[in-house]
Amino acid sequence: MPVKELHSGIYELDIDDRKILATKNMIPGTSVYGERLISDDGIEYRQWDPCRSKLGAMVLRNFDIPLDADSTVLYLGAASGTTVSHISDILMDGLIYAVEFSPRTMRDLIQLCDQRPNIIPILADANKPQSYAHIVEKVDMIFQDVAQPNQAEIAAINSKYFLEEHGHLMLSIKSRSIDTVASPKKIFKEEVRKLESGFDIEFEVLERKELDPFHEDHLGLVAQIFVDEED
């Protein structure tokens, strides 16, 4: 079976001419959310459904994914861990701090953490980074998928506290959680503007694309903290 590594730890399998996105299963034999397990050459892969994961969709929309086997990631809005589980596969020598504020979903997330050594669960509100600053170290990447009206602000304050100087912010912006009627394009523009100059921390947006057809009315975005050369 032809296997292509799209990014570090992210694979495209070719099964009967169908391309399947996948990661190497860290815990062979277990499926996390009902996804397919595929074995090849003694390696087990887990299918990664881009319709269930913004990050998966971003991979297929050809974003440059700033993740390596030894990255440290802060994941905001981890839910029950669908995407987190794939990042966990990717980060063989890394660590994910997974923040989620719904106790109900946290329950499922903990089950995942019990199995996987590289996920640290944090039940907290991403609006209050002070409430987990005693736990989280500086990270290489912040991934955020919280579907909240103040998504940009949440990203900004968390970056301020936790993002390494040259680290990356990956953001999924859902237009409908900001405004249900306004045009998504307009909303996205405004959110990008906020990130670029709306807060006391400024970002440089490196890449932005909508995530259709996998997710309607979602924008994916990669940014870095903007550093003024003469400081």
Add this chain to the structure above:
Amino acid sequence: MLRSGGSELTITEFTAWFGKLKLDSQGEVQDCDLFDGNPEKLAELVVELQENSQAVPLKRTDLRDAAIECSFVELDEDYDVLLREVCIRAAKSQISRTDSDDSRIIQAVEALDDIDKNVNELSERLFEWYGRYFPELEMTGEELAGFVSAYGSRTNIPEGHELFEKASKSMGAELSFADEELLRAFANNICSLYDTRRYIENYINNSMGSVAPNLCEIAGASLGARLMSMAGSLEKLAAFPSSTVQVIGANRALFKHLRSKAPSPKHGIIFNNPVIKNAPWWQRGKLSRALASKISLAARTDFYSGELDQSIKDSLDKKLESIRQANPNPPKKKPHGKGGKRKSGGKNRSKKSGGKR
């Protein structure tokens, strides 16, 4: 940033999960007061700190570096292992305080039933609608929806496809582009409902084990969830006498919940359990009484202790086996033939209606 002239010694305090740090204005550690390394105690501290958020200096040392520098741990890996254990404990204790509920499973069970009802209606609509354009297609339900969503008009079926012949000779009307798009979108929605249905089922199967491990073990995830849903909560189910558990679901008013898997209305939904469904008819009454009594016990154990108790399952298995041994052959008369009416068995039995989903 303020830099007070000369005096570099503006010290801020910051408490990390492993100890109290004194930081200078550059965020470097000047002094540290380490906590005891016991994970349970650290977890308590972590929760406490989370609830009373402290002021956090933006310029602060990297936590990992500080922990190693202050010799709280020796290696990176030690840091990861301990922090993970502490955070898992902390999150578990936070959850157990806020949420121990079965209500999300009940919501999921009810959502399943809503989906079933809707998906059946929508599938029938699609069948009728698409039937005008390709009446020879013998598909229904998810298969049909998948087909329409994939191909739209039958003229899109490629040569070599097993239905190509049928499609080209079809007597169906032609499908205009606008109608085709509409039908596809409609079919797409049906497909995603089927997907969601599987997703929810999966969810129920995965979460029953933590919410009601014993019930899950004895009744199975799906039946256990349905019993909780019909009783209203795990607590109520635990409070029912086992004779009630045996007939939960026989009630007509509750019955609408079951639409898809309706058992004979004389019996409760525990008749859906394979132990009973697959047993010969003359054993079913006794088996279901035994099962109901263990289900009650399981629900109580889940509600009061929450720990899996293997002995319930063992004693159920023993009981079931002894019933089977004691009743190997059908009795002479049908057990619930009423009054004087003597019918030789099998009246209601032979009607096995249509296929399972």
